[in-house]
Amino acid sequence: QVSVINTVDTSHEDMIHDAQMDYYGTRLATCSSDRSVKIFDVRNGGQILIADLRGHEGPVWQVAWAHPMYGNILASCSYDRKVIIWKEENGTWEKTYEYTGHDSSVNSVCWAPHDYGLILACGSSDGAISLLSYTGDGQWEVKKISNAHTIGCNAVSWAPAVVPGSLIEQPSGQKPNYIKRFASGGCDNLVKIWKEEDGQWKEEQKLEAHSDWVRDVAWAPSIGLPTSTIASCSQDGRVFIWTCDDASGTSWSPKLLHKFNDVVWHVSWSITANILAVSGGDNKVTLWKESVDGLWACISDVNKGQGGVSAVTEGQQNEQ
Amino acid sequence: LVPGADPSARQLCFAWGPAEVLVCETLFGRAGAGTAARALTGSVAGAGEGAPNSSRVFVVRKDQDIYIQTLRKLFNESHGIFMGLQRSEEELAGKSRKAQLVQVSKNYRSVIRACMEDMHQAAVSTRDPALQGQYSTQVSILSAMELIWNLCEILFVEAAAAGPLLLRLLDWVRLHVCDVDSMVREVLSSESPSKHKLFWNVVDVFVLQGRMDEARHLLSKEATANPTSMNMYKILDDLMKKMPVPSLGNTQTLTELELKWQHWHEECQRYLQDGTFASNPHMESICKILLGDEDAILEKKELMTTWYHFLVTRLLYSHPTVKPLELRFYAQSSMDLFLGGESSPEPLDMILMAAFEFEMHQVIKECSIVLSNWWFVAHLTDLLDHCKLLQSHNLYFGSNMREFLLLEYASGLFSHHSLWQLGVDYFDHCPEYGRVYLELHIERIPLSTEQKALKVLRICEQRQMHEQVRSICKIMAMKALRNNRLGSALSWSIRAKDAAFATLISDRFLKDYCERGCFSDLDLIDNLGPSMLLSDRLTFLGKYREFHRLYGEKRFPEAARLLLTLMTAHIAPCSFWMTLLTDALPLLEQKEVIFSAEQTYELMRCLEDLTAGNPDKQKFQDDDVETTKVEMLRLALARNLARVIVKEGTVEGS
Numbered sequence: 003q004v005s006v007i008n009t010v011d012t013s014h015e016d017m018i019h020d021a022q023m024d025y026y027g028t029r030l031a032t033c034s035s036d037r038s039v040k041i042f043d044v045r046n047g048g049q050i051l052i053a054d055l056r057g058h059e060g061p062v063w064q065v066a067w068a069h070p071m072y073g074n075i076l077a078s079c080s081y082d083r084k085v086i087i088w089k090e091e092n093g094t095w096e097k098t099y100e101y102t103g104h105d106s107s108v109n110s111v112c113w114a115p116h117d118y119g120l121i122l123a124c125g126s127s128d129g130a131i132s133l134l135s136y137t138g139d140g141q142w143e144v145k146k147i148s149n150a151h152t153i154g155c156n157a158v159s160w161a162p163a164v165v166p167g168s169l170i171e172q173p174s175g176q177k178p179n180y181i182k183r184f185a186s187g188g189c190d191n192l193v194k195i196w197k198e199e200d201g202q203w204k205e206e207q208k209l210e211a212h213s214d215w216v217r218d219v220a221w222a223p224s225i226g227l228p229t230s231t232i233a234s235c236s237q238d239g240r241v242f243i244w245t246c247d248d249a250s251g252t253s254w255s256p257k258l259l260h261k262f263n264d265v266v267w268h269v270s271w272s273i274t275a276n277i278l279a280v281s282g283g284d285n286k287v288t289l290w291k292e293s294v295d296g297l298w299a300c301i302s303d304v305n306k307g308q309g310g311v312s313a314v315t316e317g318q319q320n321e322q
Numbered sequence: 323l324v325p326g327a328d329p330s331a332r333q334l335c336f337a338w339g340p341a342e343v344l345v346c347e348t349l350f351g352r353a354g355a356g357t358a359a360r361a362l363t364g365s366v367a368g369a370g371e372g373a374p375n376s377s378r379v380f381v382v383r384k385d386q387d388i389y390i391q392t393l394r395k396l397f398n399e400s401h402g403i404f405m406g407l408q409r410s411e412e413e414l415a416g417k418s419r420k421a422q423l424v425q426v427s428k429n430y431r432s433v434i435r436a437c438m439e440d441m442h443q444a445a446v447s448t449r450d451p452a453l454q455g456q457y458s459t460q461v462s463i464l465s466a467m468e469l470i471w472n473l474c475e476i477l478f479v480e481a482a483a484a485g486p487l488l489l490r491l492l493d494w495v496r497l498h499v500c501d502v503d504s505m506v507r508e509v510l511s512s513e514s515p516s517k518h519k520l521f522w523n524v525v526d527v528f529v530l531q532g533r534m535d536e537a538r539h540l541l542s543k544e545a546t547a548n549p550t551s552m553n554m555y556k557i558l559d560d561l562m563k564k565m566p567v568p569s570l571g572n573t574q575t576l577t578e579l580e581l582k583w584q585h586w587h588e589e590c591q592r593y594l595q596d597g598t599f600a601s602n603p604h605m606e607s608i609c610k611i612l613l614g615d616e617d618a619i620l621e622k623k624e625l626m627t628t629w630y631h632f633l634v635t636r637l638l639y640s641h642p643t644v645k646p647l648e649l650r651f652y653a654q655s656s657m658d659l660f661l662g663g664e665s666s667p668e669p670l671d672m673i674l675m676a677a678f679e680f681e682m683h684q685v686i687k688e689c690s691i692v693l694s695n696w697w698f699v700a701h702l703t704d705l706l707d708h709c710k711l712l713q714s715h716n717l718y719f720g721s722n723m724r725e726f727l728l729l730e731y732a733s734g735l736f737s738h739h740s741l742w743q744l745g746v747d748y749f750d751h752c753p754e755y756g757r758v759y760l761e762l763h764i765e766r767i768p769l770s771t772e773q774k775a776l777k778v779l780r781i782c783e784q785r786q787m788h789e790q791v792r793s794i795c796k797i798m799a800m801k802a803l804r805n806n807r808l809g810s811a812l813s814w815s816i817r818a819k820d821a822a823f824a825t826l827i828s829d830r831f832l833k834d835y836c837e838r839g840c841f842s843d844l845d846l847i848d849n850l851g852p853s854m855l856l857s858d859r860l861t862f863l864g865k866y867r868e869f870h871r872l873y874g875e876k877r878f879p880e881a882a883r884l885l886l887t888l889m890t891a892h893i894a895p896c897s898f899w900m901t902l903l904t905d906a907l908p909l910l911e912q913k914e915v916i917f918s919a920e921q922t923y924e925l926m927r928c929l930e931d932l933t934a935g936n937p938d939k940q941k942f943q944d945d946d947v948e949t950t951k952v953e954m955l956r957l958a959l960a961r962n963l964a965r966v967i968v969k970e971g972t973v974e975g976s
Contacts, residue, residue, distance in 0.1 A: 274729075
């Protein structure tokens with residue numbers, strides 16, 4: 003059972019494309035075709051507009067909050083080919099960096115796990131993925147993966163930080179050697195996994211299963227298991243769950259979650275990775291959970307204007 | 323479900339918050355190359371249908387119950403019982419362990435009842451009809467929960483055997499079927515109860531619930547008022563007095579009871595067939611009930627109100643020695659007979675039925691679906707697990723049902739500003755995933771005050787969650803820095819062992835000093851101790867402050883030595899050398915010669931290094947103040963050198 007606890011009237015003048023809560027659920031950032039990014043304080047069911055950020059010259063597609071240890075930082079990407087990083091300084095929000103290295107619309111931005119530092123991945127319709135790393139003193143270093151996806155890249159999502167051989171004691175104070183990975187989805191119908199090796203980003207895996215553009219990818223948070231899980235959704239109406247069982251990260255196997263009747267735009271994991279939310283055709287947001295025998299079942303849908311939430315029993319597959 | 327959302331061709335976009343889901347209306351149509359057309363038509367269509375509607379974002383959440391004030395006590399107290407259970411003596415075996423578990427179960431139930439009471443009070447005392455409705459709903463939910471829990475306690479925890487089983491079920495029915503209570507009170511408190519029109523209803527109620535003494539007492543009043551029926555009354559009274567019932571102690575075996583019961587049953591039968599009660603239909607119907615006549619009992623449907631009451635009454639008068647495993651058959655037929663095809667079973671009925679069938683998993687599953695939060699199933703399942711009743715029913719991530727439910731419940735607690743602390747304990751007792759869930763959730767707690775941050779930190783430190791400790795300290799340091807509380811920022815970054823940040827803050831301190839000529843947060847800097855070594859800049863800051871202290875205490879030679887070391891050992895950053903040298907001036911100008919010749923040479927070398935190696939030489943020379951300073955220094959150094967050569971060259975005493 004879900005209930006609406008707050009309705010935020012953003013006063014955006016056009017379609018909203020993304021809305022993201024910050025780390026603690028106290029602030030809400032929204033972005034829209036009206037080219038603005040707005041930030042609201044939503045504590046205790048309230049909605050106070052904190053900032054109305056202008057700087058983009060086209061519809062803004064996505065926003066992403068950085069980890070609070072770096073301060074209050076928000077990234078936004080837009081059709082105007084720009085990625086802007088905003089920061090709150092002395093109580094006001096300002097543009098702190100603008101990246102214009104793409105040749106067409108930037109569709110997706112995603113911050114890396116905080117353990118890696120302040121790094122932002124950006125996927126663009128020019129087929130490239132840029133990685134912006136903060137090096138200190140207002141400086142950002144850029145690494146670009148050109149032609150990551152032919153025609154365009156629609157989504158990027160980082161893998162959770164896992165220290166290799168983390169069972170071994172790291173001498174304190176020494177920075178552990180992380181293996182950085184992220185997943186991307188593109189117009190070439192592929193999901194790709196990228197790995198950083200010796201400072202260079204290389205394509206590690208190509209996951210093929212979709213028959214149309216991949217619209218979103220989401221790497222599930224880690225709950226300590228040796229398996230990695232990625233969800234991908236596509237214009238072909240399918241949502242796949244990819245799992246990789248070994249630490250070497252080489253054998254990914256897909257499982258079809260569901261075939262919807264319409265384009266699936268968005269997939270997203272809850273913070274403990276036990277529920278996957280899928281936004282798709284039929285104007286529904288559905289929530290999915292994996293049951294005993296590995297089958298995925300829909301546990302509820304958030305249905306617009308259609309009365310109550312139907313809690314489909316997920317347990318039907320539970321009983322032997 | 324989402325009110326006001328336009329059900330036209332708009333789609334929902336959403337994102338996860340830490341505890342909630344955001345939903346906003348939008349129209350997906352990213353302009354990828356080649357789909358620009360599609361996107362544009364999409365948004366044009368949307369615009370045409372009244373685009374202004376699309377500016378709202380809905381915050382949606384599951385499990386709102388944690389915010390209900392009156393339930394707070396339920397959560398807090400049940401937490402206490404839960405913890406007690408986890409820590410309880412496992413070594414106790416057999417009977418004493420069982421008694422212990424039954425007590426725990428009773429404790430949970432009394433907490434539910436207490437909460438019901440509070441909720442009821444709230445409902446009665448509020449004037450707001452909406453709130454009243456809410457409270458009343460809550461009361462009935464809690465009441466249902468207690469009903470279910472009680473039955474589970476009888477069947478599963480206590481695992482009452484044939485004999486006592488019936489007594490327990492009778493108690494259960496008496497406790498929970500309360501619709502008739504007001505009627506009972508009314509009749510009992512009237513002047514002459516036997517004249518009351520509902521008199522016989524009340525007698526029936528007592529009989530149906532097996533409350534023989536009370537029934538007989540009322541009947542005696544009727545007898546005194548109606549001497550003509552004295553004969554009938556005496557016989558009925560006698561029958562009711564003699565009725566064999568299971569006893570709790572071990573005074574009789576089941577076989578003995580069955581035998582006695584058989585005899586008694588036959589006696590009742592004889593009286594009925596003889597027509598003893600023919601003239602009084604009320605008494606006759608009571609006799610039929612005593613004989614377990616289903617139709618007679620069913621006639622009193624309204625007085626029983628529920629099928630499970632009917633079940634227990636039936637059992638009382640036809641199979642008092644019913645065995646636990648036989649219950650399912652009687653339960654099913656009772657429900658069918660009672661509902662009679664007019665109405666269909668409700669969720670509550672199905673749950674109770676599953677309990678009578680001893681399908682524990684079914685009970686839990688059904689409750690999970692019907693109830694709006696995980697509290698009930700989590701605690702009940704945990705208790706049943708402690709009774710060793712649940713086989714490890716592996717769910718997909720390999721943890722058992724108990725853990726699964728506890729994880730869900732505890733996760734829900736984390737979105738609450740104070741109940742999250744209870745959640746921590748629950749996670750602690752989930753051996754497989756508790757820790758990682760705790761790690762993921764504890765980072766999301768808003769650190770609104772320093773106290774809260776310290777609380778969270780303590781929890782992390784107790785559990786050796788070093789990553790989280792570091793992360794939290796860094797966040798607090800950043801926050802403090804943003805609010806210009808340098809001292810606080812510094813102590814947080816030291817605690818986080820964050821060298822880079824410490825360097826940053828030290829720089830800020832030093833900058834402040836240069837601008838204002840004094841230090842803030844002296845206490846902190848003075849007492850850095852070994853943590854000074856965290857970063858070079860921090861070490862410098864500490865030592866520099868020490869220099870000032872020494873100077874203040876007029877311990878000039880030591881101060882001088884320290885100052886020099888700061889430069890020669892490269893503890894001081896080059897940018898600061900000018901300031902240090904300027905600090906040296908007053909020492910050079912003292913009456914007493916402080917710097918030795920060698921030290922003076924060192925100072926001069928530093929100055930030359932500074933001015934010569936400086937790439938901004940041009941700037942240096944252009945800046946008058948700087949040039950003057952340099953000149954003054956050179957002069958002072960030279961003078962000092964002169965004096966010290968003389969001093970050192972002078973032989974003592976000559």
